[in-house]
Every structure is written in structure tokens, then in C-alpha cells.
Amino acid sequence: MTAATQHHPHANLVAEGVSLSFSGKPVLRDVSLAVVPGELHALIGPNGAGKSTLLAMLSGDRTPESGTVALAGKSLREWRFKDLARERAVLTQDNTVSFPFTAAQIVEMGRAPWQRTPAENEDDQAIAEAVAQTDVQHLLERTIPHLSGGERARVALARVLAQRAPILLLDEPTAALDLRHQEDVLRIARDRARAGDAVVVVLHDLNLAAAYADRITLLARGEISASGAPSDVLTAERVHEVYGQEVEIIERPGRPPLIVPLR
Amino acid sequence: MSGVTALSRTARHRLTGRRLALIGGLTIALIVAILVSLGVGQFPIAPHEVWNLILAKFGVDVPPAAPGAEAALWTVRLPRLLLGVLVGAALAGSGLLLQAIFGNPLADAGVIGISSGAALGAALAIVTGIATFGNWTVPALAFVGGLISVIAVYLVSRSGGKTEIVTLILTGIAINAICAAGLGFLTFLGNTSSREQIVFWQLGSLNGALWKQVTTVFPIVLLGLIAAYVIAPKLDLFALGEKSARHLGVNVEALRITVIMLVAVLVSVAVAFTGIIGFVGLVMPHLMRMIIGPAHRPLLLASVLGGALLVVLADLFARTAIPNADLPIGMVTSLVGGPFFFWLLIRTRKSQGGWA
Numbered sequence: 001m002t003a004a005t006q007h008h009p010h011a012n013l014v015a016e017g018v019s020l021s022f023s024g025k026p027v028l029r030d031v032s033l034a035v036v037p038g039e040l041h042a043l044i045g046p047n048g049a050g051k052s053t054l055l056a057m058l059s060g061d062r063t064p065e066s067g068t069v070a071l072a073g074k075s076l077r078e079w080r081f082k083d084l085a086r087e088r089a090v091l092t093q094d095n096t097v098s099f100p101f102t103a104a105q106i107v108e109m110g111r112a113p114w115q116r117t118p119a120e121n122e123d124d125q126a127i128a129e130a131v132a133q134t135d136v137q138h139l140l141e142r143t144i145p146h147l148s149g150g151e152r153a154r155v156a157l158a159r160v161l162a163q164r165a166p167i168l169l170l171d172e173p174t175a176a177l178d179l180r181h182q183e184d185v186l187r188i189a190r191d192r193a194r195a196g197d198a199v200v201v202v203l204h205d206l207n208l209a210a211a212y213a214d215r216i217t218l219l220a221r222g223e224i225s226a227s228g229a230p231s232d233v234l235t236a237e238r239v240h241e242v243y244g245q246e247v248e249i250i251e252r253p254g255r256p257p258l259i260v261p262l263r
Numbered sequence: 264m265s266g267v268t269a270l271s272r273t274a275r276h277r278l279t280g281r282r283l284a285l286i287g288g289l290t291i292a293l294i295v296a297i298l299v300s301l302g303v304g305q306f307p308i309a310p311h312e313v314w315n316l317i318l319a320k321f322g323v324d325v326p327p328a329a330p331g332a333e334a335a336l337w338t339v340r341l342p343r344l345l346l347g348v349l350v351g352a353a354l355a356g357s358g359l360l361l362q363a364i365f366g367n368p369l370a371d372a373g374v375i376g377i378s379s380g381a382a383l384g385a386a387l388a389i390v391t392g393i394a395t396f397g398n399w400t401v402p403a404l405a406f407v408g409g410l411i412s413v414i415a416v417y418l419v420s421r422s423g424g425k426t427e428i429v430t431l432i433l434t435g436i437a438i439n440a441i442c443a444a445g446l447g448f449l450t451f452l453g454n455t456s457s458r459e460q461i462v463f464w465q466l467g468s469l470n471g472a473l474w475k476q477v478t479t480v481f482p483i484v485l486l487g488l489i490a491a492y493v494i495a496p497k498l499d500l501f502a503l504g505e506k507s508a509r510h511l512g513v514n515v516e517a518l519r520i521t522v523i524m525l526v527a528v529l530v531s532v533a534v535a536f537t538g539i540i541g542f543v544g545l546v547m548p549h550l551m552r553m554i555i556g557p558a559h560r561p562l563l564l565a566s567v568l569g570g571a572l573l574v575v576l577a578d579l580f581a582r583t584a585i586p587n588a589d590l591p592i593g594m595v596t597s598l599v600g601g602p603f604f605f606w607l608l609i610r611t612r613k614s615q616g617g618w619a
Contacts (some may be wrong), residue, residue, distance in 0.1 A: 113511055
């Protein structure tokens with residue numbers, strides 16, 4: 001368990017009845033969701049279902065038109081940015097960097113919220129751990145423009161992990177990654193959840209969600225279609241209904257099921 | 264794990280190796296340039312005489328200098344040099360701040376129209392003869408003009424937290440055009456002497472610098488640059504994009520307003536007394552970034568020293584290149600900056616196919 005999680009073992013992030021629309025078109029309708037410490041929570045759903053918007057609300061980037069998002073009982077809007085940064089880390093889909101910083105400098109930026117706090121003493125350890133977990137040791141001296149998309153994504157993840165916040169919000173962290181690094185990211189996320197952190201991951205790959213998530217919330221057209229244990233949410237009928245694609249669910253004893261589109 | 268020790272928390276800000284060498288080298292070069300510049304000109308003063316005159320000022324007993332040397336040094340050259348140092352530092356610092364806040368290496372007070380906004384404000388003070396704030400009237404109106412420009416650029420050229428380079432440049436063209444029209448109108452309205460002053464602004468010159476101006480500019484530039492140094496680590500985080508910076512605890516809106524105010528202050532105080540000295544804010548941060556990388560604290564120190572050095576050298580050239588003539592310094596810096604801009608363009612096109 002990281003020191004950060006020890007500060008607030010019960011920090012709960014809760015969205016209640018949140019709704020939002022973009023230029024009159026509803027994107028989220030009356031969505032409620034609790035982010036629970038110790039749980040890896042996957043948000044899945046078709047394109048435009050509102051996954052990223054919901055994550056943006058949980059991270060405080062967007063304010064709901066109705067409903068509330070509260071952390072430890074206090075609305076996100078009342079939190080100071082610095083305090084919030086010590087409670088939750090966010091990996092966005094956009095990991096471009098304006099100037100040619102080295103990967104090492106980027107990872108180090110994850111420690112910014114802890115400057116001039118006792119946790120500053122953990123800086124080196126947090127950075128070393130994040131670097132090892134994301135397999136970016138060999139990239140550290142290189143500048144961001146010289147990295148591939150997948151390498152950039154891993155450096156960004158290392159920065160987010162180095163932040164050591166007890167709540168982790170990851171928006172499609174596997175999008176640019178190869179097979180092994182996709183599994184790595186979800187293993188890391190699961191380890192963090194096992195250590196007591198709360199982790200929310202937006203995912204497209206249903207198999208990854210089925211294999212790693214403790215809880216899956218399936219969004220469809222801005223509403224929660226189902227939320228619960230992977231085996232309860234991911235049924236062939238529901239996936240077909242929400243995605244418009246017939247699938248076969250192959251049960252494997254002692255292993256996560258496989259969700260395969262019928263071709 | 265040597266890579267990890269290099270990663271310690273202060274590595275980004277620490278002055279080590281290359282950064283220290285660059286900053287030390289620039290400091291020495293600046294001091295040498297100042298000492299040389301003090302002796303060179305229509306009234307040459309030998310280096311040892313320059314040195315003696317400086318010592319004499321500190322109460323050291325030295326042999327008397329040639330008649331007129333002291334006056335040339337203390338009432339003409341030194342205020343001019345110091346104003347040049349301050350203006351160069353302010354312009355380079357403002358350029359770095361602009362590039363950081365726009366996340367864009369092309370942002371420069373001249374290119375995007377802040378200098379001309381400030382010049383318009385200053386011209387307004389001159390032509391109308393307003394003196395509401397006494398000595399501070401010209402810089403105050405220059406500040407208002409610069410502030411309006413920088414806010415306009417910021418509001419127009421950003422969308423969704425990002426600035427497209429093309430939009431930024433086009434916004435600059437629009438603002439420069441509007442300010443040029445305003446300056447043209449004021450030139451038309453003004454009498455002969457104010458016309459001359461407006462023309463001198465657009466060309467930029469350190470000629471006729473006064474101690475009074477130096478003492479007005481000094482505290483403003485010093486405070487502005489100290490504030491820039493204080494917020495520099497947040498500018499590093501800003502390079503990750505607004506959202507990620509916010510996720511790391513930066514109050515993005517407050518940072519933006521602070522930077523915009525600082526830029527307006529630094530540019531207007533530079534422009535108010537010397538006119539438009541272009542490209543210093545573009546060239547220096549860019550050059551220094553190529554040598555020591557983009558971490559903003561060391562980069563600010565290097566850029567400010569480099570900007571001061573560039574203006575001192577450009578002024579030395581401006582007043583000695585042609586005997587008995589004082590070239591406009593803005594022309595000289597543009598002579599350096601224009602080709603640099605070209606080179607930047609070609610280099611970027613080669614490495615990444617140009618600016619999107």
C-alpha cells in the first residue's frame with residue numbers, strides 16, 4: 001500500500017444522478033456510480049456511449065448539469081486543485097507534450113502535487129517504481145517527440161503512477177499499446193486495486209475488461225445499461241443489444257471467459 | 264539504476280553541467296559585452312579608463328580620466344546599456360512566457376501583435392499629451408495597449424484548450440494590422456515632434472536613454488522576471504496540456520491570467536521607452552531550448568541573459584556600424600531574427616514536415 005492511500009483510506013468518489021448534454025444533445029442521463037477503494041472498475045460501451053465524458057466528470061474536468069460528483073463527501077468543485085491532485089491521478093487520451101522534454105522529466109512531473117510535503121521524500125522511490133512497472137527505463141533519456149505513440153502512452157502512464165494518488169482514472173490506457181503492454185497496464189491497474197487504491201478504466205476491449213475488472217459498468221447512449229460483476233454484465237444478449245453485434249461467450253473453467261464476435 | 268538517480272525530484276530545475284556552463288558563459292559574455300560597449304563609440308574610452316571610471320564611482324582613488332570621458336560614460340553610455348540589458352531581458356522573458364502559455368515555439372510579442380498594441384498605447388499618450396500618471400503615463404498606456412492585445416490573441420486563437428499555429432499567426436496579423444492603422448491615424452493627427460517619436464517607436468532605438476527611464480524600468484522588469492521564475496515549474500506542467508496540468512494540481516485559469524499580466528507588463532515596459540525591438544523574444548528562448556532543453560527555470564535564466572546579451576550586441580552594432588550614425592536597433596535585431604526565423608522554418612519542415 002502506498003503512503004498516499006494511507007492518508008485517506010476511505011476516500012470515496014461518488015457520482016449521483018449526473019446528466020450532461022452537448023449543444024442540446026444528451027450525452028449522459030442520470031448516471032450514478034461509486035468508485036470503491038480496492039476495486040478495478042471498467043467502463044465499457046460503444047463509441048459515443050459517454051464513457052470518457054463520465055470519466056471527465058469523475059476527474060473534475062466537466063461539471064454535470066444536474067447531479068453531483070463528490071469526493072469524501074465534498075463536491076469536486078469545492079476541492080482545491082492541489083488537494084485533488086493528491087487524491088486522484090488521471091490518464092487522458094491525449095499525451096502530446098508541447099516541448100521536447102525527456103521521458104525522465106515527464107515522469108518526474110507526476111510528483112509535482114507532493115512538492116513541499118513530507119511525501120516528497122518518496123519521490124525517487126515512486127518514480128523508480130513507476131518506471132519499472134511501465135517498462136520505460138530504456139526511454140528515460142529520450143525526448144518525447146522521438147518516442148512512438150505506444151512509448152509515449154507508457155511514459156504518460158508512468159507519470160500518472162508516480163503521482164501515487166489513491167484514486168486512478170485511466171481513459172483508454174491500452175489504446176496505443178501492443179498486446180503485451182496492454183496486459184501490463186491492466187496488471188498494474190489490478191495490482192494498484194489489490195493494494196487498496198480505487199481504479200476506474202475506460203476500455204474498448206471486452207476481453208480485457210472481463211479478465212481484469214472487479215466490476216464492469218456498461219454504458220449505452222448515455223445511460224447505464226448494466227453494472228456489476230463481469231459475468232453478470234457481459235452476457236451474449238446484452239452485448240448484442242448494446243453494441244449491435246452478435247457475440248459468442250466462451251466459458252473456460254478457472255479462466256476468464258472469451259467474448260468473440262460471430263463472423 | 265543510474266537512470267533513476269538522474270531522476271531525482273529536483274533534476275528538472277537543478278543547475279548542473281550544461282545548464283551551468285551555458286548560464287555562466289552567458290553571464291561572462293554579457294559582462295564583457297557591457298565593458299567593451301562602454302568604451303566603444305564616437306568618443307572612445309580605453310578599457311583601463313573604463314575600469315578606472317567604474318572604480319572611481321565606488322570611491323577608489325584612481326588617476327583622472329580624459330576630459331569628457333566621465334560624462335560620456337555615465338550620462339550617455341551606461342544608462343543606454345542598462346536600458347538595453349533590461350529591455351533585452353524583458354523581451355526574452357516575455358517570449359518564453361508566451362511560448363509556454365501557448366505551448367508553441369512561434370509565440371513572440373512582435374509576431375502576435377502585443378508589441379504593436381503597446382506601441383499604439385504609448386503613441387496615444389504622446390500624441391494626446393495625457394499625463395495622468397506623470398512619468399508613468401507612457402508605460403501605463405503601453406501596458407493597457409499590450410494587455411488588450413495579449414488578451415485578444417489569447418481569446419481568439421484558443422479553442423478547446425489548444426492553439427492552432429495557423430490561427431495564432433493569423434490573429435497576430437489581424438492585431439498588427441489594426442494597430443498599424445491606429446498608429447497611422449495617430450501619426451496623421453500628431454505634430455512633427457510626436458510624429459518623429461512614433462516613427463522612432465516602430466523602428467526601436469535605445470538612443471537618448473535616460474537614468475530616469477532605467478530606474479523606472481528596472482524594478483518592473485526585476486519583479487516581473489522574479490514572478491516568472493517563481494511560476495516556471497508550473498509552466499513545465501502546462502506543456503502536458505491544460506487538463507493534465509490541472510490533474511497535477513495547477514490552477515490553470517490563475518496561471519493563465521498571471522502569465523498574461525506578466526507578459527503585458529514586461530512587453531509594455533520594454534516598448535514604452537525603446538519602441539519595437541523584434542525577434543529577441545522569439546530567438547532567445549528557442550536557441551536556449553535547443554541547448555539546455557525545455558525545463559522552464561533554467562531556460563528562463565538562460566533566455567533572459569541571452570536576450571540582454573543580444574540587445575547589448577545589437578545596440579553596439581547599431582551605434583558603431585556606420586560612423587556618426589545611430590541605426591535603429593529594431594532593424595538590427597530583425598536583421599538577425601528574420602534569417603533565424605527562416606532557418607527555424609526550414610529546420611522544422613525537414614524534421615516534422617512543417618507546422619500543422
